[in-house]
Amino acid sequence: MFKPPAFGAYESIPFVKEIFMSIYNDLISKNTKLALVGLGYVGMPIAVAFSEHVDTIGFDINEEKIKKYKAGIDPTNEVGDEGIRNCRVDFTSDEAALKEASFIIVAVPTPVNNDHTPDLLPVEGASHVVGRNLKKGAVVVYESTVYPGVTEEICVPILEKESGLKCGTDFKVGYSPERINPGDKVHRLETITKIVSGMDEEALEEIASVYSLVVKAGVYRAESIKVAEAAKVIENSQRDINIAFMNELSMIFNKMGIDTLSVLKAAGTKWNFLNFRPGLVGGHCIGIDPYYLTYKAEELGYHSQIILSGRRINDDMGKYVAECLVKNLIKAGISVSNADVAILGFTFKENCPDTRNTKVIDIVRELREYGIEPVIADPEADSAEAHALYGIDFVSLNDVKSCDAVILAVCHKAFEELKENDFSAMFKQGQKKVLSDVKGMLDRREFEEKGYIYWRL
Numbered sequence: 001m002f003k004p005p006a007f008g009a010y011e012s013i014p015f016v017k018e019i020f021m022s023i024y025n026d027l028i029s030k031n032t033k034l035a036l037v038g039l040g041y042v043g044m045p046i047a048v049a050f051s052e053h054v055d056t057i058g059f060d061i062n063e064e065k066i067k068k069y070k071a072g073i074d075p076t077n078e079v080g081d082e083g084i085r086n087c088r089v090d091f092t093s094d095e096a097a098l099k100e101a102s103f104i105i106v107a108v109p110t111p112v113n114n115d116h117t118p119d120l121l122p123v124e125g126a127s128h129v130v131g132r133n134l135k136k137g138a139v140v141v142y143e144s145t146v147y148p149g150v151t152e153e154i155c156v157p158i159l160e161k162e163s164g165l166k167c168g169t170d171f172k173v174g175y176s177p178e179r180i181n182p183g184d185k186v187h188r189l190e191t192i193t194k195i196v197s198g199m200d201e202e203a204l205e206e207i208a209s210v211y212s213l214v215v216k217a218g219v220y221r222a223e224s225i226k227v228a229e230a231a232k233v234i235e236n237s238q239r240d241i242n243i244a245f246m247n248e249l250s251m252i253f254n255k256m257g258i259d260t261l262s263v264l265k266a267a268g269t270k271w272n273f274l275n276f277r278p279g280l281v282g283g284h285c286i287g288i289d290p291y292y293l294t295y296k297a298e299e300l301g302y303h304s305q306i307i308l309s310g311r312r313i314n315d316d317m318g319k320y321v322a323e324c325l326v327k328n329l330i331k332a333g334i335s336v337s338n339a340d341v342a343i344l345g346f347t348f349k350e351n352c353p354d355t356r357n358t359k360v361i362d363i364v365r366e367l368r369e370y371g372i373e374p375v376i377a378d379p380e381a382d383s384a385e386a387h388a389l390y391g392i393d394f395v396s397l398n399d400v401k402s403c404d405a406v407i408l409a410v411c412h413k414a415f416e417e418l419k420e421n422d423f424s425a426m427f428k429q430g431q432k433k434v435l436s437d438v439k440g441m442l443d444r445r446e447f448e449e450k451g452y453i454y455w456r457l
Helices: 014-020 023-028 043-051 063-070 080-086 095-100 121-132 150-163 201-211 225-256 260-267 289-299 306-315 317-331 360-369 383-390 420-424 444-449
Strands: 033-037 056-059 089-092 101-106 139-142 172-175 194-198 219-221 341-344 375-377 405-408 434-437 453-455
Touching: 023 101, 023 201, 033 043, 033 095, 033 121, 043 056, 043 089, 056 095, 063 089, 095 101, 095 121, 101 121, 121 150, 139 150, 139 201, 150 172, 150 225, 172 201, 172 225, 194 201, 194 225, 201 219, 225 260, 225 289, 225 306, 225 317, 289 306, 306 317, 317 360, 317 405, 317 434, 317 453, 341 360, 420 444, 434 444, 444 453
Parallel strands: 033 056, 033 101, 056 089, 101 139, 139 172, 194 219, 341 375, 341 405, 405 434, 434 453
Antiparallel strands: 172 194
16 A cells, blocks of 8 residues: 655655656646546636646546537536637547646546445546556646545555556655535636645645646645545535534424524624525535545544534435425315426526536425426526436426426526516416425515415525
8 A cells, every 4th residue: 555755755866856846847838738637517627727828638538528528518617618619628538648748637526325435436447547648757636525545545556556657756646625616606716725735745846836827816735635635525514514504493493483594694693603504405515525524434433423413414305395395285275196396496506507416306206205296497407417317307497387386496597587476477376376495595575475385494
């Protein structure tokens, strides 16, 4: 097993220092290239940003995705079609192109298995690909979310085995946790402080210098790779726990007949009150990262209590939303079985096409348990992806009519423009209108005054 050296351990070997400290200058002078492995919501924006400064290779094993990028299409909506058309990334699915790169960034997804254990196959697979094409003197930086130790204990041995090179002597590694927030046009790669780490001081400074080309907010040098890995998993674990607390409060206040958002608005007048709100917690970060941390803790003999409790609450929220809708259908005197229900929004978060790990599917599945097959409208979602992953086919927003109930599940901008009369047109006439506003987008008083049975977390 590879053991990371102490900082400065290679300073006495002139060849090693010379071979690594030239990468930044070689990138600037276009004598070598930078490569991104994995061109999703994280890797693609990074590749585009670097291509403004250095020769950049964008590699992904998904040939269909590469075809879209080459055609100037951005399926992620992160930089837009125009940004893809105008960038200078050399998009390819040919792994041999990586041989031209001396600085390689790995940004592949790290999901969990059905039993919530880490699925490291993507990052291991990427390491095999990089290792097969790794040249002497290169630096490999991982951005994928992992538990502390994965980079040095799992990835490095794969790189060494595939390349026949020795880490620390022939190539170096680092870790820089991604902080991309899909759909967020304010907090971008360039405006968020970038954590960087390296196996030794030379690697750290080289990595910091390269990232400084694109990160205007600056870089933070972590003490070690494990520190950087741990920082990533606790960022999202912290948010997960806080949202779980809000979700639990919502369930308590619902039983008390108190509006949760009104309580949070009042409590928010205190200067140090944390601004979290209840909601569905899906996606590839907040809903996944805590399991990476608790898995490693279990390996070391510690059973997490707070983290896993928060995960259980958040994982059950889709079921809870469906149950509350059913109760309101009964209150309205509407037959539950075969009720006509529409769900507005299916992606894991607002203004983002990504449906992977969406918690809206939990609402769908629970409604099916009651004999309800909802129709779903989402103008932002990747419809092909939703069909492939869940067998879900969307209807247009204009086709949402004659409903017994409507669930407003995702805060897309397209839904923010809807008025009360737009919602009214979605319902059957002559009966109570059951409306579940999961994220509290609407004016509760307005809809209740119009006779709706209105509910929100």
